[in-house]
Amino acid sequence: MEQGLNTEPTILEMQSITKEFPGVKALDKVSLSVKANEIHAICGENGAGKSTLMKVLSGVYPYGTYEGDIVYEGKVVRFKDIKSSEAAGIVIIHQELALIPELSITENIFLGNEPGRGGVIDWVEAQKEATQLLARVGLDDDPDTQIKNIGVGKQQLVEIAKALNKNVKLLILDEPTAALNENDSQHLLDLILGLKSKGISSIMISHKLNEIEQIADEITIIRDGKSIETLNVKADGVDEDRIIRGMVGRTLGNRFPEHTAEIGEVFFEVRDWTVQHPLTAERLVVKNSSFTVRRGEVVGFAGLMGAGRTELAMSIFGRSYGKFLGGRVFKDGKEIKLRTVSEAIGHGIAYVSEDRKALGLNLLDTIKRSIVSAKLRKISRGDVVNEIQEAQISEEYRKSLRIKTPTVEEGVNKLSGGNQQKVVLAKWMFTDPDLLILDEPTRGIDVGAKAEIYGIIRDLAAQGKGIIMISSELPELLGVSDRIYTIFEGQITNELPVAQADPETLMRSMTSSSQKVVA
Amino acid sequence: MSAPVTEKKSGFDIRDLKNLFGGGGSLKQFGILGALVVIILIFQIWTGGKTLQPGNIINIVQQYSYILILAIGMVMVIIAGHIDLSVGSVAAFTGIIVALAMKDWNFPWWAAIILGLVVGALIGTWHGFWVAYIGVPAFIVTLAGMLIWRGGNQLIGDSATVPVEAGFQVIGKGYLPEVGPNFGVNNLTMLLGFLVVLVLIGLEVRGRRTRKVMGAASDPVWLSVLRVVILGGVVLVAAYLFATGRVGTSFPVSGIILAALVIGYSFLTNNTIIGRHIYAVGGNKHAAELSGVNSKRVNFFVMMNMSVLAALAGMIFVARSQASGPFDGVGWELDAIAAVFIGGAAVSGGIGTVAGSIIGGLVMAVLSNGLALKGIQSDLVQIIKGLVLLIAVGVDVYNKTQGRPSIIGLMTNRNKSGGAAPTDDSTSNEVTPGGGTPDTVVPGDLRK
Numbered sequence: 001m002e003q004g005l006n007t008e009p010t011i012l013e014m015q016s017i018t019k020e021f022p023g024v025k026a027l028d029k030v031s032l033s034v035k036a037n038e039i040h041a042i043c044g045e046n047g048a049g050k051s052t053l054m055k056v057l058s059g060v061y062p063y064g065t066y067e068g069d070i071v072y073e074g075k076v077v078r079f080k081d082i083k084s085s086e087a088a089g090i091v092i093i094h095q096e097l098a099l100i101p102e103l104s105i106t107e108n109i110f111l112g113n114e115p116g117r118g119g120v121i122d123w124v125e126a127q128k129e130a131t132q133l134l135a136r137v138g139l140d141d142d143p144d145t146q147i148k149n150i151g152v153g154k155q156q157l158v159e160i161a162k163a164l165n166k167n168v169k170l171l172i173l174d175e176p177t178a179a180l181n182e183n184d185s186q187h188l189l190d191l192i193l194g195l196k197s198k199g200i201s202s203i204m205i206s207h208k209l210n211e212i213e214q215i216a217d218e219i220t221i222i223r224d225g226k227s228i229e230t231l232n233v234k235a236d237g238v239d240e241d242r243i244i245r246g247m248v249g250r251t252l253g254n255r256f257p258e259h260t261a262e263i264g265e266v267f268f269e270v271r272d273w274t275v276q277h278p279l280t281a282e283r284l285v286v287k288n289s290s291f292t293v294r295r296g297e298v299v300g301f302a303g304l305m306g307a308g309r310t311e312l313a314m315s316i317f318g319r320s321y322g323k324f325l326g327g328r329v330f331k332d333g334k335e336i337k338l339r340t341v342s343e344a345i346g347h348g349i350a351y352v353s354e355d356r357k358a359l360g361l362n363l364l365d366t367i368k369r370s371i372v373s374a375k376l377r378k379i380s381r382g383d384v385v386n387e388i389q390e391a392q393i394s395e396e397y398r399k400s401l402r403i404k405t406p407t408v409e410e411g412v413n414k415l416s417g418g419n420q421q422k423v424v425l426a427k428w429m430f431t432d433p434d435l436l437i438l439d440e441p442t443r444g445i446d447v448g449a450k451a452e453i454y455g456i457i458r459d460l461a462a463q464g465k466g467i468i469m470i471s472s473e474l475p476e477l478l479g480v481s482d483r484i485y486t487i488f489e490g491q492i493t494n495e496l497p498v499a500q501a502d503p504e505t506l507m508r509s510m511t512s513s514s515q516k517v518v519a
Numbered sequence: 520m521s522a523p524v525t526e527k528k529s530g531f532d533i534r535d536l537k538n539l540f541g542g543g544g545s546l547k548q549f550g551i552l553g554a555l556v557v558i559i560l561i562f563q564i565w566t567g568g569k570t571l572q573p574g575n576i577i578n579i580v581q582q583y584s585y586i587l588i589l590a591i592g593m594v595m596v597i598i599a600g601h602i603d604l605s606v607g608s609v610a611a612f613t614g615i616i617v618a619l620a621m622k623d624w625n626f627p628w629w630a631a632i633i634l635g636l637v638v639g640a641l642i643g644t645w646h647g648f649w650v651a652y653i654g655v656p657a658f659i660v661t662l663a664g665m666l667i668w669r670g671g672n673q674l675i676g677d678s679a680t681v682p683v684e685a686g687f688q689v690i691g692k693g694y695l696p697e698v699g700p701n702f703g704v705n706n707l708t709m710l711l712g713f714l715v716v717l718v719l720i721g722l723e724v725r726g727r728r729t730r731k732v733m734g735a736a737s738d739p740v741w742l743s744v745l746r747v748v749i750l751g752g753v754v755l756v757a758a759y760l761f762a763t764g765r766v767g768t769s770f771p772v773s774g775i776i777l778a779a780l781v782i783g784y785s786f787l788t789n790n791t792i793i794g795r796h797i798y799a800v801g802g803n804k805h806a807a808e809l810s811g812v813n814s815k816r817v818n819f820f821v822m823m824n825m826s827v828l829a830a831l832a833g834m835i836f837v838a839r840s841q842a843s844g845p846f847d848g849v850g851w852e853l854d855a856i857a858a859v860f861i862g863g864a865a866v867s868g869g870i871g872t873v874a875g876s877i878i879g880g881l882v883m884a885v886l887s888n889g890l891a892l893k894g895i896q897s898d899l900v901q902i903i904k905g906l907v908l909l910i911a912v913g914v915d916v917y918n919k920t921q922g923r924p925s926i927i928g929l930m931t932n933r934n935k936s937g938g939a940a941p942t943d944d945s946t947s948n949e950v951t952p953g954g955g956t957p958d959t960v961v962p963g964d965l966r967k
Contacts, residue, residue: 320809342811351809359809362802364869373799374810376792383791388732407736427810 008035011201012170017056017068019049026052029068030227032220034170039192039202041216043209043243045472049225050205054172057203058092059085072170089169093159095178101148106130108147109162133161137191153184160191171195171202177211178306189215207304209240209511221246240511241504248474248503256451256479257458263482264295268435268466273327275308275315275490285311285322287490293435293466298457300481300498301470302506308490309470310354313437317351318344331434345374350433352424354440354470360424361412368394368408370423375431397426401456418449425456436460437468442476454480474503486510551862551875551911555882562889569892570885573764576757577771581692581839583884584773585610585832587877589855590862591784592821592828594876597859598788599821600801600868601650601657605642605664606855607848609826610833612668613638617834618681618843628687632834639830642668643823651818660822665852673845682842691838693772704762705769712758716751723747773835780828785873797821802869857904858883861911882907 016029027049034040042050055061057070059079070077072088079085082092099108106123109130116122130143137157141150147158156176163171173192177185185208192202193215206212212219219238221228228246231238269292277283286308293299303309314321316329318341329336331347338344344351353359361370371394372379379389394408401422405415412423421441428436438457442450457480461467471477477484484501486494486509494509562570569575589606596603617635620626626634642664649660695707723743730737737743761770788794799807800817808814832851837843862879864871883904890900 317809318811340811340813341809342813345811353806353809358803359805362799362806362869364802365798369795373795376795380792383793385790385792385795387790388729392732 008037010034011036011073012057013069013071014053014057015069015071017053017066017070019052019056019061019066026225027056027066028225030222030225032227033230034201034203035218036201037196037199038217039196039204039215041212041219042203042205042222043212043219043247044222045247045474048222048247050222051174052225053222054092054174054203054205057085058082058090058172060092086166089167090172091163091166091168091170092172093156093163093174093176095175097152097155097159099147099155099158102146104144104146105134105141105150105158105161106143108158109133109143109165111162113165129165130161133164134158136164137161138187151184152179153181153187156180156184156188157191160195168200171200173202173204173206175205175207175305177206177208185211207511209243212243213238213240219243223247240508244504244507248507256476257455262462263297264464266292266294267332268293269330270316271328271330273312273316274325275311275321276323276325278322284325285490286315289327289487289490289492291485291492291495293468295466296461296464297483298461298467298469298481300477300484301468301487302472302474302477302484303470303487303510304472307487307510309487310439311490312487313351313439313468313470314353316344317341317349317437320351345431345433348432348434349437350374350428350431350435351437352428352439352441354443356417356420356424356444361420363411363413365412366409367398367403367405367412367415367423370412371397371408371426371430374427378430378432393430394426397429401426402452416445416449418445418452421445421449421453422456425453429460433465435466435468437470439470440472441469442471442473450476474506477506478503488512551878551882554911555878555885558882558885558889562885562892566889566892570889571760573760573762574768575888575892576760577694577764577768579884579888580774580777581771582888583880584771584777585835586851586854586858586884587777587880588780588828588832588835589851590858590876590880591780591873592825593852593855594859594862594864594871594873595784595788595797595821596657596825597856597864597866598801598868598871599797599818600804601818601821602856603646603657603661603822603825603829604852605646605661605668606825606829606832607851608665608668608672609639609642609829610836610848610851611672611843611845612642612675612833613830614833614837614843614847615672615676615681617687618683618837619675621684621687622681628684628689631687632690635830635834636827639827640823642830643826646826647819647822650822651815657822672843672847676843676845678845680842680844683837687834688838688841689772690776691773691835691840694767694769695772695775697769704759705764706762708762708770709758711770712755712762715754715758719750719754720747773839776831776835781873781877788873793817793820798869854883855880857908861908863915879911882911 010033012032012034014030014032016031017027018025018029019027030049030053032040032042032053042053044050052061056066059081062080063078070079072090077085077088079088079090085092100111103111106126110121110126114121115125115129127143134141134143134157137160139154139157139161141154147155150158160171171192176188176192180188189211192204196202204212204216213233216233219231219233221231221243223246231242231246236242269290271290273286273289274284275286277285289308289312291299301309301312311321315324316338318338320341329338336347338347338349357363362373365373368390372385372390376385379386379393391408397403398405398408403415403419403422403426405419412420415423425441441457442453445453454476457467457469461482469477469481478498478501481498484496484498484506485492486496486506488510493512494506496505559570589610593603593606613635616638617631620631620634621628646657646660646664649655650657695705695711697705697707699706723746727737727743738746758770788797796807796812796817797820799810799812800814804814807817833848836847840847858880859871859876860866860879861882862871862875862877864876886904886907887900890903895903
């Protein structure tokens with residue numbers, strides 16, 4: 001089997017896979033071809049469709065919910081759930097590990113796959129096999145240890161051991177090193193290489209381009225739900241710059257509003273902000289971050305998922321994330337305290353969450369009630385809400401933001417993503433903020449609605465409000481912002497006026513801290 | 520662009536009928552209201568007219584007012600995403616303290632009532648503290664409370680029955696007094712009935728005016744009139760029944776307390792900031808917190824409020840049975856919770872109404888009463904009540920998973936599919952065709 005790279009047979013062929021969600025085409029005729037004994041990387045920006053493609057492959061989205069064919073080991077396969085793809089030897093390891101903290105390593109490895117007869121587990125056999133599996137992944141911990149007592153790096157190895165127990169032939173790893181430190185990452189990458197030499201192919205999704213360059217044989221680049229190209233790392237002489245060009249290489253269209261910014265003085269400033277992970281004491285999610293916002297300015301925050309952008313924003317917004325360790329906030333030259341969300345709203349700060357459904361809206365509520373929900377006192381006398389004003393105000397927002405709904409008394413759950421996002425924007429515009437923090441304001445909404453959201457953002461800036469826009473879509477940041485900060489591993493790594501920024505420079509600052517550090 | 524349509528075409532359209540008792544979100548309530556009417560009619564026929572006899576409906580109100588009062592508090596607890604199992608024990612604990620306060624410590628009856636409410640507030644503070652500020656699930660806190668306050672009742676009262684004075688008994692077994700000339704009816708009860716009809720008309724007119732100011736579509740006039748005529752008719756018939764009972768009886772005082780609470784709490788849940796916050800926390804706690812809602816305060820409030828209402832319910836019960844006993848209020852929590860869920864609340868929180876819960880409670884009340892009138896044994900009654908709860912919630916859950924709002928929704932859907940939904944026409948002329956790009960987006964931004 002150990003032959004030259006290109007002569008290996010193809011084990012997986014995904015042929016023009018199309019997957020649609022209501023209002024969004026997540027995958028558009030994507031093709032992917034993986035050879036035996038290969039490590040195949042998939043690269044793309046957040047939201048490009050990588051995870052969706054892997055969910056199609058692993059049966060999370062079963063046959064019938066997508067178009068196109070999956071040819072695996074020469075046959076067209078139709079997985080109806082994860083179990084059926086696992087039976088064929090395809091195992092996916094998600095970014096969020098699927099281990100049960102209270103159970104032991106052995107129990108987790110054999111969960112749902114317990115050795116034994118008639119429902120009675122043979123623990124002696126399990127223990128023996130677990131020890132062998134752990135040896136294969138290079139883990140020498142006692143298999144009786146509870147999962148919660150081992151680190152994330154080792155948990156990742158347990159996941160792989162679990163996959164090996166299922167006789168995996170094709171291992172899918174979604175951001176396997178995102179939560180790992182350098183040592184653990186290296187160990188994991190070595191393990192994946194080792195598995196390859198034993199005939200197990202891997203598909204790896206990662207944002208860490210240096211790792212991909214190090215271990216991948218081929219790279220497929222996905223952009224906007226389309227497969228752009230497949231590169232052979234050795235033959236094509238691929239390096240990080242080449243991958244970045246493929247990931248961001250879309251031409252900037254006219255999707256962005258033209259604007260001449262009338263930027264005022266600095267009115268909002270954060271100094272040395274440091275935040276600790278809510279559970280892990282030694283992990284700093286945001287480190288000594290300082291930045292400024294001017295009136296009428298749209299400030300972009302570029303960073304990959306997990307870089308600490310959201311954590312920084314939520315922590316500033318009334319300490320809604322993690323444990324605050326230090327830092328000061330100044331508004332209009334005076335230091336302000338933002339200990340609770342109410343205080344933050346009171347100081348004219350609004351935060352539009354990246355997770356509209358989980359954090360932005362009460363999906364059981366109506367449009368009009370949602371719009372006024374963040375500042376009910378504004379339309380209340382005593383403690384009684386004025387329902388006439390509520391209806392009038394929400395009606396005004398419906399018109400000015402073009403929320404597509406028959407009436408504002410409709411439930412927000414009936415709206416499309418783009419219109420839900422407009423409701424969230426209306427909700428925060430209603431609080432009369434001076435500073436709006438928009439976290440991925442266009443995630444999961446279609447192109448038309450995106451353009452409308454960009455228009456709203458520029459309008460708000462034109463009214464003299466300061467805007468912070470967090471996004472992992474570089475074209476959007478370049479199209480809408482006036483100035484861009486990049487964040488990597490909780491630190492601000494670069495600051496550029498938009499005129500000096502280009503996708504390649506930003507992506508470099510977003511994927512390594514080697515750039516100049518701006519104080 | 521264009522003035523919003525303030526009133527729909529005035530022609531008769533059967534689809535409007537579904538708005539008779541609130542359209543949209545309250546369809547579920549309509550379903551359960553229909554079920555209540557059907558149940559009343561069935562028992563009226565089956566018992567040979569006994570169900571709607573004055574004496575019997577007075578009895579129903581007196582016998583179930585305290586459960587319905589509990590349901591008001593319980594629906595707020597459940598909307599916020601919690602549960603309260605302790606209400607029966609809290610009621611019993613308050614009852615014994617109030618009874619002893621009058622018997623041994625010579626409290627006048629009105630001071631005893633205030634004392635009872637204070638006791639309820641203190642117990643509620645205790646529950647609220649554990650739920651909101653320590654974070655113990657309400658199920659556990661109130662399970663503990665169920666044991667603690669039941670034990671407290673029996674400890675303080677020495678497991679004995681303590682009688683209460685006549686003045687106090689009024690809140691449980693009192694009636695509206697006879698005043699004015701004798702027309703063969705209770706004048707105050709009839710007056711109350713006419714007053715309610717006037718209020719109904721006023722509300723309908725005000726509602727229409729409000730909707731006009733809002734620029735929202737109103738129901739056709741015929742529907743408004745029909746609604747007032749039906750509701751007003753029901754109110755007057757009920758008032759007449761209450762007013763023509765056995766001499767000396769009329770509309771019960773406990774019914775008046777209940778009605779006042781229903782009105783007050785409906786207003787609180789719908790129209791006040793705290794009410795909105797209860798729905799917000801139950802619907803999505805994280806989103807509520809990120810909107811500046813203090814979820815701890817909301818949780819504290821609902822638990823506290825529940826215990827105050829439980830104390831009130833306990834006092835009414837003691838007043839009605841003329842004494843406080845060691846087993847007062849056993850199983851009340853289950854009746855109250857059942858009423859709330861039959862009334863359309865969601866186990867996961869965020870959904871529910873005071874009015875729905877009251878109707879749910881009345882369904883259970885009429886059912887128990889009717890079965891008792893027929894001489895059905897209590898063991899069978901329990902089985903039937905259990906099945907009704909299960910089926911009511913089961914139908915609701917099934918409809919939801921099928922994406923069907925209700926039977927009424929199903930009936931009207933068929934008409935809808937032909938053209939635009941009736942409410943659509945108020946806005947269709949304002950939506951830019953083809954999804955529209957706003958004017959603010961100007962092509963040609965090629966800056967890089």
